[in-house]
Amino acid sequence: MITDHLSVLIIAVGLLGAFFTPIIGLIRKEMCSLWASFIILLQFLISIFLLYQVIIAGNISYWLGGWEPPWGIEYAVDLLNAFVLVIVAGICFSVSIYGRKSLGFEVPDKELPLYTLYILLTTGMLGIVVTGDIFNLYVFLEIGSLAAYALIAMGGRHSLTASFNYMIMGTVSASFILLGIGYLYVMTGTLNMADISALLPSLYGRPVILVAIALLVVGLSIKTALFPLHTWLPDAYTHAPSAVSAVLSGTFTKVGIYALIRVMFTVISPSYVIETVPVMSILSWVAAIGILAGSLLAIAQYDIKRMLAYSSVSQIGYIFLGIGMANKLAMTGGILHILSHSLMKVGLFMVAGAIIYRTGIRNIYQLKGMGKKMPYTMAAFVIGALSMIGIPPTIGFASKFYLAWGALGAGEWVFVVVILLSSLLTAVYFWRIFENAFFGVHEDIKKDEAPISMLLPILAFAVITVLLGLLASLPIGIIEQWVTGVLP
Amino acid sequence: MKAISVTEPVVETRSVTGSIICRTSASIMVPFILLWGLYVLIHGALGPGGGFQAGVILAAGFILHTAAFGLKETKKILPVKLVMVMASTGPLIYVGMGILAIIFGGNFLEYGALPLGHSPAEASKYGIEIVEVGIGLTVMAIMVSIFYDIALRKKVE
Numbered sequence: 001m002i003t004d005h006l007s008v009l010i011i012a013v014g015l016l017g018a019f020f021t022p023i024i025g026l027i028r029k030e031m032c033s034l035w036a037s038f039i040i041l042l043q044f045l046i047s048i049f050l051l052y053q054v055i056i057a058g059n060i061s062y063w064l065g066g067w068e069p070p071w072g073i074e075y076a077v078d079l080l081n082a083f084v085l086v087i088v089a090g091i092c093f094s095v096s097i098y099g100r101k102s103l104g105f106e107v108p109d110k111e112l113p114l115y116t117l118y119i120l121l122t123t124g125m126l127g128i129v130v131t132g133d134i135f136n137l138y139v140f141l142e143i144g145s146l147a148a149y150a151l152i153a154m155g156g157r158h159s160l161t162a163s164f165n166y167m168i169m170g171t172v173s174a175s176f177i178l179l180g181i182g183y184l185y186v187m188t189g190t191l192n193m194a195d196i197s198a199l200l201p202s203l204y205g206r207p208v209i210l211v212a213i214a215l216l217v218v219g220l221s222i223k224t225a226l227f228p229l230h231t232w233l234p235d236a237y238t239h240a241p242s243a244v245s246a247v248l249s250g251t252f253t254k255v256g257i258y259a260l261i262r263v264m265f266t267v268i269s270p271s272y273v274i275e276t277v278p279v280m281s282i283l284s285w286v287a288a289i290g291i292l293a294g295s296l297l298a299i300a301q302y303d304i305k306r307m308l309a310y311s312s313v314s315q316i317g318y319i320f321l322g323i324g325m326a327n328k329l330a331m332t333g334g335i336l337h338i339l340s341h342s343l344m345k346v347g348l349f350m351v352a353g354a355i356i357y358r359t360g361i362r363n364i365y366q367l368k369g370m371g372k373k374m375p376y377t378m379a380a381f382v383i384g385a386l387s388m389i390g391i392p393p394t395i396g397f398a399s400k401f402y403l404a405w406g407a408l409g410a411g412e413w414v415f416v417v418v419i420l421l422s423s424l425l426t427a428v429y430f431w432r433i434f435e436n437a438f439f440g441v442h443e444d445i446k447k448d449e450a451p452i453s454m455l456l457p458i459l460a461f462a463v464i465t466v467l468l469g470l471l472a473s474l475p476i477g478i479i480e481q482w483v484t485g486v487l488p
Numbered sequence: 489m490k491a492i493s494v495t496e497p498v499v500e501t502r503s504v505t506g507s508i509i510c511r512t513s514a515s516i517m518v519p520f521i522l523l524w525g526l527y528v529l530i531h532g533a534l535g536p537g538g539g540f541q542a543g544v545i546l547a548a549g550f551i552l553h554t555a556a557f558g559l560k561e562t563k564k565i566l567p568v569k570l571v572m573v574m575a576s577t578g579p580l581i582y583v584g585m586g587i588l589a590i591i592f593g594g595n596f597l598e599y600g601a602l603p604l605g606h607s608p609a610e611a612s613k614y615g616i617e618i619v620e621v622g623i624g625l626t627v628m629a630i631m632v633s634i635f636y637d638i639a640l641r642k643k644v645e
Contacts, residue, residue, distance in 0.1 A: 002590075005590050005595070005596060008586075008590075008595075008596040009587075009590075009596075012583050012586055012587055012596060015579060015583045016580065016583045016584070016587070018579075019576040019577075019578075019579040019580050019583070020576065020580065021576075022572050022573070022575070022576045023573055023576055026569055026572065026573065062595070062596075063595055064595060064596055064597055065595060065596065065597040065598045065599070066594055066595040066598040066600065066601075116576075
């Protein structure tokens with residue numbers, strides 16, 4: 001049955017689609033973006049079906065080439081995989097629809113490489129999530145990263161420097177990850193995640209394992225832009241084409257976080273990284289500093305995309321905070337924040353892109369009257385921003401609530417204060433936009449809304465942000481089930 | 489990035505050809521280099537060699553051709569668009585083999601399930617051979633397209 005092969009087809013479809021794009025582009029250039037949307041829609045549908053299968057029938061294990069797991073490559077899908085797959089594919093699909101106009105405007109006449117790379121980026125990210133083989137994870141990380149460097153570099157003059165900086169940082173991080181994987185392989189003689197985690201406990205006294213963990217944590221922290229290692233992120237997101245910034249902020253850093261969770265809690269056992277070596281509590285303190293630093297830096301920005309980029313640094317801190325506290329509630333909040341931050345930040349970046357598309361304005365203080373000029377777009381922006389601050393009934397409230405609840409349960413009062421303080425700081429930097437866009441304009445401004453193909457995804461994200469906030473028990477149920485199975 | 493964007497209209501640089509010695513020796517060597525490339529490609533599964541090495545050897549043949557006869561002549565044999573199609577055909581062959589294996593009832597990339605040869609082992613051999621051809625095509629096309637891009641680059645002031 002074809003349904004047995006879905007976990008590999010999600011990758012195969014992407015690869016086929018990506019390499020078919022240049023051929024289609026040679027025949028008809030305009031077809032490229034439609035083709036990309038179609039391929040990613042297929043991947044999205046497969047990911048939904050995978051989630052359904054996992055919920056109904058339990059974990060999926062697929063053997064590539066028919067080779068049994070410790071020897072061959074295994075694709076292993078459990079609840080966390082499937083959950084992240086749906087987020088990644090869904091966001092890539094909506095942004096590909098949005099990108100038809102936005103990318104056509106910001107990156108004219110480059111459809112062929114653009115959409116090939118876009119599908120490759122999507123496939124790389126899905127591959128990281130779907131695989132059960134730690135080296136395969138590294139390979140997909142590189143596929144995704146290389147596509148991301150090239151996509152960022154398409155944004156114009158400044159983006160070349162930004163992309164180059166990102167490439168240097170990304171390559172350093174990839175080397176760390178590869179070394180970490182290498183050490184694990186040397187010690188255990190296997191690359192299969194489940195097999196490593198079965199063999200590791202007898203080796204926990206060895207310093208090599210500590211080095212491997214250190215390398216993996218630092219490497220993945222650079223990829224996810226955890227606070228002191230975030231320096232590549234603001235430039236990259238500011239100068240990349242808007243649709244690309246949206247995808248990268250919404251999914252690429254999240255996939256890195258997924259990889260960290262997978263390595264720390266599935267490959268290496270939770271008890272080791274929580275009790276024996278305090279990796280998780282170190283991460284949570286770094287994250288707490290990052291949350292505040294990111295918010296403060298965001299207040300200092302006047303470029304709207306740069307502000308959103310720094311806000312990403314702060315929000316990634318929340319996710320790390322939840323994972324770092326490593327109790328059931330906080331962890332649920334952290335993983336839920338992967339979903340909520342993806343939804344809000346992609347929506348906000350798309351709004352920024354729509355404003356740039358219509359007016360070319362990037363400076364926050366020039367947004368005067370934007371509320372009258374683009375009412376629906378700005379309404380979506382307000383919903384995204386409210387979710388970012390954490391006001392009910394949005395999904396941002398649900399995840400922050402769980403984080404704060406988990407911090408209270410663990411008796412970490414400092415983290416509760418950090419969460420509340422950062423929410424206030426978030427309100428400060430979004431208020432500057434509200435004030436400029438909605439207040440103090442009396443003259444009549446003609447309505448000039450974004451085109452429908454851009455407006456629809458923006459509005460869809462705003463609606464989903466609220467809807468999932470009301471139905472937060474759906475994702476929370478999935479996450480809690482996974483967390484209960486992992487944490488002791 | 490540049491490697492893929494070869495279709496963009498670029499300024500044609502003046503056609504540089506080699507000396508008579510270069511041209512004569514190239515016209516003898518190029519066919520043999522290409523033949524050797526094909527040999528390495530076909531023997532990849534059993535002997536030393538394979539798609540990557542073969543691709544580079546084939547590309548070297550075309551690059552020598554450019555050095556001797558100029559870019560214009562090479563582009564007549566290997567137009568930019570053809571290079572691009574070849575570059576994307578390789579991965580398509582690879583993934584296509586994987587999906588074919590699914591269609592014939594195996595897992596992804598399980599060559600043993602393909603109806604080639606008499607036994608699963610033989611089918612694996614031919615399956616890998618076909619994949620090697622795909623790899624060779626792509627490596628050759630990408631090498632040539634990188635070379636084209638460098639050769640066609642506008643002068644940097």
